[in-house]
Amino acid sequence: MRAIVYAAKSTEDKRGSIPTQFEDGRALAAREGWEVAGQYADEAASAWSGDRGAQLASAMEHAERIAPCVLVVQHSDRLARGDGRSARHLGELYFWAIKAGVQLRSVQDDSTFTNPLLTFAMGERNAEDSRRKSLAVQAGMQRRGEAGKHHGGPRPYGYGYRGGLLVIDEAEAAIVRRIFAEFVAGGSLSAIARGLHREGVPTLRGRLWRQSTVSGILANPVYVGLIRHNAETFPARHEPLIDDETWRRAAEVLAARPSKGRGRPPKGNHLFRGGLLRCECGEAMVPRTNGGYEMYYCNGRGKLGREFCDMPHIRRVDIDSAVYLYFEQVSLDVEATRQAIAEARDHKLAEVRALRDAAEAEVQRAEERLGRVRRDYTDGKLDADDWRSFKAELEPQRVAARAQAERLAAQHGEVERWGEVRDAEAETLRRLSEIRALIAGEVRDAAGLDAVRVALSRTFERFVIRRQLRRVHVELIANGQLVIEPEVRETAIDGYSENLRPILRREPLGQAADAAKEQPPIFGPIDVMHGA
Structure with missing residues (x-):
């Protein structure tokens, strides 16, 4: 009779458990007079959360080929510890062995495989033992984590x-x-x-x-x-x-990063890959190089035909060049934007300050008028009826002047804060500046393309090729045909104040209030043929 010896360890075998298991298995084979036809071992392969490893599958396949034979383990739990749901139960291996003509033998609990009841009972015991250990390990790891200690196991690189x-x-x-x-x-x-x-x-x-x-x-x-x-x-x-x-x-x-797709990788110097460029039909514009021509094809048209989408194939150079040119113009550096906001703030401050000073002066005059009337009444120059009449007229004027002065003071403080670029705004401006700097440095190789692609993906969800556009403030359409619409990530503009949005749209700051009702996209469309 020939035998296969199998050994396993759920974790890294630092103390030589697997060689010991081999020795025990070969010793049993020698006592029984079996010829060892093969040895297999799985290391760091769980029988509780999985079905051991590839070597157990190989051992079982080997045993099936040479059956009738014996599959030898040190203990039944080397084969299985599962509950039958998340991992294989020992009982499943018992019936596999019967069908395959293979005997299961164990050095330490050999009686387990003498009948199905014992096998299932030991399988339940193995599963419960693993469940208890798993809970204890998880609790220990939780305590270590809360204490700021690594959970153990293999060390992290570095x-x-x-x-x-x-x-x-x-x-x-x-x-x-x-x-x-x-x-x-x-x-x-x-x-x-x-x-x-x-x-x-x-x-x-x-x-x-x-x-x-x-x-x-x-x-x-x-x-x-x-x-x-x-x-x-x-x-x-x-x-x-x-x-x-x-x-x-x-x-x-x-x-x-886009989810991994199936198609072949493009050979050309395409800027857009992995679904960052989309067709107006919703499908990706995929990069292709055919006969030396670098193109973008609509994946929807390719899969479902012209009836689904009739977007034409587009030359790579038309798309990529338009995007490069656009971002050379639209990308503003942080300092320039701070200066633009500060200049607009200074003009507005002068206006508000003048109005505030006039309101304060009006408050002072109203209080002085009311004060004179009060003194005349106190000195007996006015009777009670006249005092009540004058007070009823002058007091609302004083209150209204004070309210106007307070409103303008609050507006003055708000305008002063225009000079502050918030954290979210500064981060997006930094990224736009990075895009422009990368493009200005000329994209000559794959590394340069990767850098621009990553910089774009940090700020933009996708770029959509359209033939008909929704209403926008900055219309960059020159030929009335194809344009690319950048769709900015929500995280890139979250927390923006209205004073920065018109700068990103390249509008005068004074027009921001007039345009507030329309709320167009921050970034204008890109004309495919002209780029701006």
């Missing part, structure tokens, strides 16, 4: 353990900082992974750098000094590797 706490590994920390810096500067996940692999930088486990490895680092809050457990984050006791601003910018770029 850190090591010392006394149960995370300490910085300087060599790896330099790589982590490099990954964040390249990503927020516009580098793609694949480009970052290729660069690290090309330079021979080792991963945590000595494997290849992949996009998923890079994105895992970028999404791990441990690098900004936080511990995550069950979707909650807690302040940690270890030293962060990156600052809050870098973490925030990386998180925004990750969130802005």
Whole structure:
């Protein structure tokens, strides 16, 4: 009789459990006179939250090929610990073995597989034991997280353990900082992974750098000094590797990345990829290079035909050049915008100050008139009826003058605050300035395209190609045909004050109040043929 020996460990096998399991299995085979035909082992593969790993599947497939045979384990819980819902129950393997002509044997609980009742009873015991351990581990991890300690397990890249706490590994920390810096500067996940692999930088486990490895680092809050457990984050006791601003910018770029599509990647120098450019029908404009011609095709037309959408194929150079030219004109730097707001504020302040001073003077005159009448009444120059008559006339004038003066004083304070660019506004202006700077530097290669693409995605949800436009303030249509309408992200304009919106629309500040009722998009449309 031939035998297959299987071993497993739910976590990383730091203490040599798997070799011990192999020894026990081979010893049982020797006592029974079985020939060991193969050995398989899964490491860091749970039988409670999953069906072990690929090696168990391989062991079962091998056993089926050479049946009748024996599948040997150290204990039945090496095969399964599940409850039959989230993971395989031991009873399922019992009936698989009967059908496949395979005997299940265990070094430590061999009687388990002598009848189905014992197998199911042991399966329930294994599942309950794992459930209890899982709850205990979760509670412990929660306590560690709340205490600012890492949950244990494999160390995160860039850190090591010392006394149960995370300490910085300087060599790896330099790589982590490099990954964040390249990503927020516009580098793609694949480009970052290729660069690290090309330079021979080792991963945590000595494997290849992949996009998923890079994105895992970028999404791990441990690098900004936080511990995550069950979707909650807690302040940690270890030293962060990156600052809050870098973490925030990386998180925004990750969130802005389009979902992974299926088609082939474009070969050309297309600015728009991954659904950032959309057709008016709602489908993506996909980049294609055919016969040396770089184009954008409507995906809806390609999938459903002209009856669904008759948007023509559009040359890449027409779309991309229009966007480049537009942002050279519309993107304003923060200081220039602060200056424009300050100048408008100064003009308005002079007007309000003059009105306020006049109102204060009127208040003073009204109080003086009322004071003279009061003195005349006190000196006996006026009788009571005249005093009441004059007071009834002068008191409302004084109250109205005081109210007007207070209103203008409040308006004066409000206008003074025009000079303040709020945090949300300054951030968007900084991003627009970044877009303009990237474009002004000339986009010559894939890295430059990536940088512009990332900068655009931080501020804009999408760019929509339209043939008919909704009403807008800044009409940039020259040929009456195709235009691109930028759709800004809500997070990019959340918290804006009205004094900044007209500047982004390139309107005079004084027209903001007149245009307030229409509320057009902040960014005007882009004429495909002329760009502005």
